[in-house]
Amino acid sequence: MSDSFHPETLAVHAGRRIDPATGAVTPNLTLSTTFERAADGSLPHGLNYTRLDNPNRHALEEALAALEGGREALAFASGQAATAALLQALSPGDTVLLPDDIYHGTRVLAETVLGRWGLRVVTVDFTDSAAVAVALEHTAARLLWIETPSNPRLKITDVRTVARLARAAGALVVADNTWATPILQRVLELGAHVALHSTTKYIGGHSDALGGAVIFSADAPPDFVARVRENQRLGGGVPAPFDCWLLLRSLATLPLRVRAQSATAAQLAVWLATEPAVARVYYPGLPVHSGHAINAAQMSSGGAMISFEVHGGFAAASTVAARVKLITRATSLGGVESLIEHRKLAEGPHSPTPDNLLRLSVGLEHVDDLRADLAQAITGLAM
Template sequence: MADDSARWGFETRAIHAGQDPDPRTGAVIVPIYQTSTFAQDGVGGLREGYEYSRTANPTRTALEVALAALEGGTHALAFASGMAASDVALRSMTRPGDHVILGNDAYGGTFRLIDKVMTLWGVEYTAVDLSDLDATRAALRPTTKVIWSETPTNPLLGIADIAALAAIATEGGAKLVIDNTFATPYLQAPLSLGADVVLHSTTKYLGGHSDVVGGALVTSDSDLNDQFAFLRNAAGAVPGPFDSWLTLRGAKTLALRMERHSDNAERIVETLLRSDKISKVYYPGLSDHPGHEIAAKQMRRFGGMISFSVAAGEQAALDLVSRTKLFTLGESLGGIESLIEHPGRMTHASTAGSPLQVPADLVRLSVGIEDSADLIQDLVSAL
C-alpha cells in the first residue's frame, strides 16, 4: 500500500502511509511494539531489519514513513523532542569553524542551542531578518553551512520566502532547514519549494493533543539522512514506541484540526483588531502583514497561532495572561486546547538581552479547536 502513497491526497496519506493492517493479526492500527530488543535468527539474522529499539522499532518506522509521505520527502527520522532533532541536524551539518545563518525571530530554544551550546563547539552564527533577502545573502560566508529558518516564526509570525532562501542557500553552498512546526505539512510543503531539511517539534500540531513530546527531520537527501540516522543512533535521542504511536495517532487528524485551528484564529483576529486595548496584531492572514503575499503563495491557510501587543505595556500583558479561563496559561502550542503565554517571560526568556529579545508587551495565543464564540468571550472578558 505504501507504494501508492505519492498519488494519494494529504488526508489519505495521514491515515494509510506506512500503516498497512498488521499482516499477522489484521489489526488496522499499527501495534505498539513495546520491546527493547528483537530475537535474531542466528548471529546477524535480523527479522525485518530490527535488532534493538534505539536503532529502529516498527512503531517508530510506521511514524517515519507517514511523516515522510506527509512532507513529500523520501526519508524521515523521529526523535525524542524537537530540540533533539535540532541538535542532531546542526551537529551533522556543521563542524568547528563553520557558520550558521539564523532568523532573528527564532524560537528561544533554538537560539539557546546555537548560542549557548553550538558556539562552545566552535560554530559561529549570524542572526538575520530572513525576510530581507539582500541581508540574508550578505550574511553568507565561505564557511556558511546552514540557513535555519522558521516560517511562520515563533512568536512574531514572520514569513520567509522558502523558494528564495533555497536559491540563496544553493548559491552559497549551504543547506536550508525549515522549521515547519507552526505551519505543519498540511499548510506548507517546504521540500517542494527547495528546502533541504524540514524540522518538526511533533509535540505540537502533529501530535496535537498535548500528551507526547517528540521531534522529526524529513529530507529527500539520502546522504543527509544517513548522517542524521548515524548521530541519532550514536547519541540515542529516540522516541519510545508509545510516544511514536501517540504521534502517529495525532497525525491522522491533522488536516481536520488545522482547518478548525485556522477558522478559530481568523475569528479571534477579527475581534482583537476591534479592541482599543491591543496595539498590534501579528497574523500572516492579515492583508497588511509584511509577509502576507508570500504566506498566501506558499501556505494553504494561515494557521492557528496569533501574537499581539497589549497597548498598556508589559504589566497589562502579564495581567491579561493570568485572567483567561479557557485559554490556559502554559508553554507549548498546537494542541486541541487553547493556550496563552507571555513569550518574554516564558518560552523566549532565553533571548533576553540578545538581538532576538521579544517585545515585553507581547502575548502569544495557540488557538485550539473549541467553540470560537467561547474563546472570543474569554479573551474579551480578560481584556
C-alpha cells in the first residue's frame, strides 16, 4: 500500500488484502491462539502465539501506521495499556513532563501506579513554551507527553515548538492524538516521536471495542521502540482478534465520521457561547479561544469535543446532565452517539476540573436535534 495515498484511501485499504485461499474481500477473523510448527520446528506462516502475533492485530497495526504516517504501530488492549507500555519503556528514576490539563487516567497511572515503580512526574502548563523550556532544563526529563486538544479543558499545545524544545534537550516526544485523530492532526509530522491513541474513541467510533495503539515516527530511537514492543508482547496487554477486526472495519469511515462530527461541534460551540446559562465554552475552533491560532496551524478543525461551564456550580451541571434526553449521560467519547459527562463527578473531588464543567462528545445526530436537547436542558438555570 503506497504511503502517498490520501487518508481516505488509506483508511479503506491499508492493512487489507484479498485472502488468497478463499478470495474473501473482508479480512478473516483468526481466533486461534496458537499456530502449528512444521516437522523441522520452523513456523511456516511466521506466526507462533497470539500474544506475540496475530493476523488481525497485524492488519490493524499496518493500517494505523499508514494512516498516522509512522514506521511501525503496536496495538494494545486499551489506551491505558498503551500508555503503561510506553512509560515503562523508560527506567525507574526517569522523569516525564506532563501538561497540567490531561486525561485524568493518564495522570493517575503515571503518578500513582508508575510512581510506585519509580517514575517521576513533573507537571507544567504546556501553553507556556518558556515554562516548558525551563522544566526541561531543570528536570533533565526523558519524555515529554503532549495532549492537544487536552481533556477536558481543550488547552492547545504548540506541538512544533514544544517538540523542538524537547528534542533539543534530548527528550522523547509522545503526543496523545486521541481527540484529534490522524485525520485532523498529524502529530508525527509536527515533531512527535510517538503518536498514542485510545482506539476505543474515534478510531473505533461505535463505543463497542476497547483498544489502544502507539505509532512510531521514522526517527523514533530504535532501542525505545524495541522496549515498547517487548512490553507489548511480554506484558501481554494485547487486543483480542475480534476487537482488532472491529477497529479495522471502523477505520474505513473514520475520515467521514470525524469531519461530520467536527462540523456539528463547531455549530454547537458557536451557539452555546451565546447562551446566557453558559458561563464559558472551551472549543479551539472559536476565535475567542486562547489557543485558536495555534490550533488552526496544526489541526484542520476544532474537533468534535466541547467542554462548557454553566452558571450555578456543581448543582447546575448535574441538572443539565440529568435533563438531557437525546444525548446519553456516559463517560467516553468519539462514538457515533453524542455523550455528555459531568466531569467532576467522574474525576472525583481532588481533580482540578471545574465543578460546573460538562464535557460533550458530539456524535453523528443532526445538529438541530442536539441543539434542541441542550437548549431544553439548560433552560431556566440560575445565572
